[in-house]
Amino acid sequence: MTATVDPIAFEVLKHRLWQINDEQSAAIKTISASPIVVEGNDFNTGLFTAGGEVVIAGIGSVVHVTTMGDTLRSIIRRAGRIRDGDVFLTNDPFMGALHQNDVVMASPVFVDGETFMWIGNVLHHPDVGGIDEGSFCINARTIYQDPPRYFLKIVDEGEPSPEVEHTFVTNSRLPDMVLLDLGAQIGAIERARRRIDTLLAEQGAATVRAVMEGAIDTAEAQIRAAIADLPEGSWTGNAWMDGDRVGSDGIHRVALRLSKEGETLHFDFTGSSPQVDAAVNSTYPATVGGAAVPLFSFLCQGDIDWNEGLRRCMRVTAPEGTVVNARFPAPVSISTVGFRWLVTVATAEAVARMFASSERFRDRVCPSWNSSSNCNNVFATTPDGRRVGALLSDHRGSGGGARSFADGFDHAGTITSFASSMGNVEGTEWKLPVLYVYRRCIPDSGGAGMYRGGLTAEIALVPHGTDALVLKSTNTAGTDQTNAHGIAGGYPGAGSQTSVVRSARVRELIRSGAAPCSPGEFGGEIVHLASKDEAVLGPDDALVFYPAGGGGYGDPLDRDPDSVAADAAEGQVSRDRARGQYGVALAADGSVDRAETGALRDAMRAARGEGKTEAGWAPGTTIESPGAHRIGEHLESVACDGGRTLRCTRCGHRLAGGDGRAILRRRPLGAAGPLRALRWGGDSPNFALEEIICPGCATLHEVREIRIDESIEREART
Numbered sequence: 136m137t138a139t140v141d142p143i144a145f146e147v148l149k150h151r152l153w154q155i156n157d158e159q160s161a162a163i164k165t166i167s168a169s170p171i172v173v174e175g176n177d178f179n180t181g182l183f184t185a186g187g188e189v190v191i192a193g194i195g196s197v198v199h200v201t202t203m204g205d206t207l208r209s210i211i212r213r214a215g216r217i218r219d220g221d222v223f224l225t226n227d228p229f230m231g232a233l234h235q236n237d238v239v240m241a242s243p244v245f246v247d248g249e250t251f252m253w254i255g256n257v258l259h260h261p262d263v264g265g266i267d268e269g270s271f272c273i274n275a276r277t278i279y280q281d282p283p284r285y286f287l288k289i290v291d292e293g294e295p296s297p298e299v300e301h302t303f304v305t306n307s308r309l310p311d312m313v314l315l316d317l318g319a320q321i322g323a324i325e326r327a328r329r330r331i332d333t334l335l336a337e338q339g340a341a342t343v344r345a346v347m348e349g350a351i352d353t354a355e356a357q358i359r360a361a362i363a364d365l366p367e368g369s370w371t372g373n374a375w376m377d378g379d380r381v382g383s384d385g386i387h388r389v390a391l392r393l394s395k396e397g398e399t400l401h402f403d404f405t406g407s408s409p410q411v412d413a414a415v416n417s418t419y420p421a422t423v424g425g426a427a428v429p430l431f432s433f434l435c436q437g438d439i440d441w442n443e444g445l446r447r448c449m450r451v452t453a454p455e456g457t458v459v460n461a462r463f464p465a466p467v468s469i470s471t472v473g474f475r476w477l478v479t480v481a482t483a484e485a486v487a488r489m490f491a492s493s494e495r496f497r498d499r500v501c502p503s504w505n506s507s508s509n510c511n512n513v514f515a516t517t518p519d520g521r522r523v524g525a526l527l528s529d530h531r532g533s534g535g536g537a538r539s540f541a542d543g544f545d546h547a548g549t550i551t552s553f554a555s556s557m558g559n560v561e562g563t564e565w566k567l568p569v570l571y572v573y574r575r576c577i578p579d580s581g582g583a584g585m586y587r588g589g590l591t592a593e594i595a596l597v598p599h600g601t602d603a604l605v606l607k608s609t610n611t612a613g614t615d616q617t618n619a620h621g622i623a624g625g626y627p628g629a630g631s632q633t634s635v636v637r638s639a640r641v642r643e644l645i646r647s648g649a650a651p652c653s654p655g656e657f658g659g660e661i662v663h664l665a666s667k668d669e670a671v672l673g674p675d676d677a678l679v680f681y682p683a684g685g686g687g688y689g690d691p692l693d694r695d696p697d698s699v700a701a702d703a704a705e706g707q708v709s710r711d712r713a714r715g716q717y718g719v720a721l722a723a724d725g726s727v728d729r730a731e732t733g734a735l736r737d738a739m740r741a742a743r744g745e746g747k748t749e750a751g752w753a754p755g756t757t758i759e760s761p762g763a764h765r766i767g768e769h770l771e772s773v774a775c776d777g778g779r780t781l782r783c784t785r786c787g788h789r790l791a792g793g794d795g796r797a798i799l800r801r802r803p804l805g806a807a808g809p810l811r812a813l814r815w816g817g818d819s820p821n822f823a824l825e826e827i828i829c830p831g832c833a834t835l836h837e838v839r840e841i842r843i844d845e846s847i848e849r850e851a852r853t
Contacts, residue, residue: 138341140349148338148346149191149440155330156180156191159256159323166319169261169312170566174558175528180323182331182347183207183241183253188443190252190347196552197431198233198424198475199257200441205420206231206239207253213286219245220293222321224303226263227284229463231420233471235263235282236270240289240320244331246340252347254327260316261525264306265468269512269526271609273381273667275414275466282306282468290321308514308522354435354444359398361434362448364495366760369394372485374477374506375840376458377615377821378666380413386615386821386842387411387458389477391426393485396450402426402482403452404459413667415473416461422453425478429486432550433499469609469667472508476611477618479551480506483536484620488756491539491622492766501543502622502686503536503588504550507613507631509682515568515601524605525567527594528558532574534581534589534628534685536620539768543581543589543685545707557592570599572641573652577629577681578709579808583716584625584687585694585768590707591629593681595654597641598672606678608633610666613683614814616804616822616840623768624835625687626716626824629810633664633680641677654679663814684810689768690835691717692736696727712808740833746800748830752791754781754837769829770836788831797836798828804840819843 140148159180164173171177179195187207192200209230210223222242226235241255265272265282275281283306287299300317307313335343372391378384390406410416417425427449431441453460458474461467483503490496507530514524535547548555560571572595581588598604612618613631621627640658644651654661657677664670672678699719702708713719718739720731758764758772758779765771769785780792789795802824805817812819820843827837 138345140342140345145346145349148343149350151334152182152191152346155327155334156182156193158330159327160193160195162323162326163256163258163319166315166322167258168315169525170558170563171259171261171526171528172316174556174562175531176552176554176556177259178257179203180256182327183255184347185250185252187211187253188351190350190442192441194554197428197441198471198479198551199237200424200431201427201446202231202233202420202424203239203255203257204443204446205423207241207255210241217243217250218292219243220290221288222290222324223287224289225286227286228418228421228467228470230286233421233424233475234468235265235284236260236468237471238263238320240324242290242324242328244328246335251340251344252331254324254331256320256323258316258320260307260313262308262313267607268308268514268524268605269607270468271472271510271512271607272414272466272468273607273609273669275380275468276412278464278466281414281466289317309524350440351443354440354442355447357439358434358445358448362395362398362400365395365489365493366758366764367395368492368756368758368760370485370488371755372481372483374480374612374618375616376415376474376477376612376666379411379415380667381669383413384665385411389459389474389481391481391485393482393489399448399450401450401452404457405452405454407454407457407459410456410458410461410465414466414469415458416465416467417459417470417474417478418467419453419460421470421475422459422478423449423451425475426451426482428479428551429483433486433490433501436499472510472609472611476508480618483550487622492756492758492764497539500539500622500688501536502620503618503628504547504685505533505535505682506618506620507611507683509631509633509680510609511633511678511680512607512609513567513569514605515598515603517568517601523567527563528556529574529592529594530682531555531557532592532594533682534591536685537582537584537586537588537625537688539688540586542587545576545590546592547589547685564599568599568601568604569596571596572677575652576707577810578706579712580629580684580810581707582619582621582626582628582685582687582807583691583712584621585689585691586687587694587702588619588621588625588628588685588687591681591684593679595677595679597639597677598674602674604672606670606672608664608668612666614663614666615812615819617683617811619683619686621686621838622688623770624690624837626691626807626838627811627840628684628686629681629808630812631681631683632813633668635662635664635670635672636660636677636679637662638675639677681810692739692835696732700725700727743798743800743828743833743835744830746798746828748796749799750796752797752799752827754791767836769834783829783831783834783836785834786829786831788829790829790836796830798830800826800828802826
């Protein structure tokens with residue numbers, strides 16, 4: 136069954152498939168009532184080959200693009216007889232689902248008695264059981280305390296199975312909402328099936344198959360050509376989790392070395408921490424999906440489709456028994472915002488380093504974007520006895536990392552979903568017994584740099600119409616280190632924090648006509664929660680939380696003083712930070728005092744030279760291609776004495792390799808801004824900032840968050 140399709144017809148028919156897939160998305164949003172779906176857009180849709188390869192993916196959750204294909208291939212392998220009109224359901228992470236909340240449905244399309252292709256979608260259900268409300272089981276120690284895992288046929292040859300539906304729905308604390316979501320998924324598949332049937336009748340199976348196969352082959356060829364343009368080398372990325380379950384402050388690492396191997400990219404997560412007895416573990420399919428996200432987002436721009444073509448260009452090494460490839464029966468219900476999320480964070484850093492080494496892709500450098508998912512499930516019983524609850528989507532208000540040519544985006548959504556959004560306040564208040572006090576932009580939450588990281592948002596709300604609001608807080612990371620990486624001398628953005636204000640005076644203040652706009656104005660006691668925590672909020676308590684900001688790009692002392700003044704005028708950067716971090720002195724009217732700014736910056740550069748000069752700095756980038764390669768704003772890798780050295784392009788000083796030496800200065804995390812390690816007052820006992828400075832010209836080449844014990848060990852070796 137082959138056919139030749141001319142280029143114009145190919146594009147027209149490929150876009151026809153896109154439109155059919157978009158109708159799936161429209162159907163889901165029309166039928167579902169779940170806030171995280173309807174307003175947060177936490178779902179995705181796809182069309183697949185007969186073998187389960189992704190041909191067309193929606194613009195929903197990007198991490199689902201590869202995992203939907205993995206799940207479909209698992210369904211094909213494990214299903215018995217597959218018949219026309221069947222619809223399969225699974226939420227099993229060990230079959231490819233991200234976590235149990237992400238329910239995958241898939242149905243075959245038959246032609247002449249054989250499977251021709253598949254239609255599928257995945258949707259985040261608000262609660263699918265398990266020991267914790269919302270099914271992000273922050274107390275689970277084994278998968279048997281996680282939500283149930285299903286592999287079922289919910290529609291059999293076109294006939295719905297009420298027994299299967301009943302079994303799935305009754306395990307949820309929110310059966311009515313889950314029932315609507317199931318209907319949304321089935322309805323979306325049926326809508327797409329009708330459109331596909333019409334397309335096949337018009338064009339014939341051979342032509343449609345040729346277009347599907349051509350779409351994947353074209354994307355693969357484009358991606359391989361792009362990879363070929365990158366220099367030979369390797370780049371590192373890291374991310375840390377501070378606390379894996381309630382009552383645990385364990386610190387665990389995702390370590391990545393990304394290498395170019397011809398026209399393939401190898402993601403090697405060797406060195407990541409052993410799996411934990413907590414539900415944050417990632418399965419192998421989730422790790423592959425997480426590693427693909429920054430490539431879909433930054434490499435596959437313009438005319439490169441999101442499909443199986445990228446997967447063919449990736450090789451992923453993730454040792455079994457680690458947090459990035461957990462061995463059964465490890466709990467995994469928080470995988471998607473746990474270590475899968477941190478896989479994406481570490482990969483984003485490594486990909487940014489890779490692009491910084493390439494003339495072609497330097498304008499796509501972005502070291503961090505929504506580096507923590509500050510997820511809060513809230514549940515309550517209404518006065519009429521109804522059980523209600525949902526996952527809040529406010530964490531989408533985080534900041535994006537700065538780019539090599541511009542500031543990062545404020546309140547940028549998530550890198551994992553270009554369709555993500557924050558839920559409408561009035562809509563959330565209508566569905567849940569909460570009252571929003573404010574959503575506000577937080578000054579100084581973007582990492583300082585020549586280009587500033589994007590700002591994040593702080594959210595405050597109180598229970599409303601209920602005596603008790605149950606909170607299950609799942610913060611990926613950030614109450615200690617931030618993971619909001621900067622690059623080329625940029626500082627990390629704000630961390631991520633959830634807090635409860637006990638005995639707050641919010642209602643009293645509102646009744647008096649005041650508009651409280653920070654937790655310090657609430658009165659009462661502020662309790663900063665750990666990254667995985669739970670609480671019950673009474674009528675007079677308040678919930679306050681914010682996700683991470685974006686990291687900066689370049690040395691902050693290279694930022695245009697007028698841009699700093701504009702940030703201060705807009706309330707994005709405080710006057711104290713303008714002076715203390717950017718070296719910009721502002722006059723009373725907000726304008727730049729040029730003379731004082733010049734003197735201040737000279738003094739700050741001189742102070743940098745007082746740090747300890749050391750050899751052996753590892754920049755996270757290793758270049759193997761011949762010649763000189765720029766790897767930072769003012770840093771290049773050059774051949775030298777049979778090896779390679781790092782050289783400051785401003786003054787020519789050698790920083791590493793051969794006789795190279797750099798200044799390594801260690802400072803508290805709070806030096807990056809006021810919202811770093813908040814529960815430690817900015818001075819974490821576990822992490823510190825390490826600044827890499829040129830001894831020749833005092834240019835700041837890199838800032839990174841490091842484990843303090845690792846730094847001490849390195850100093851002892853030196």
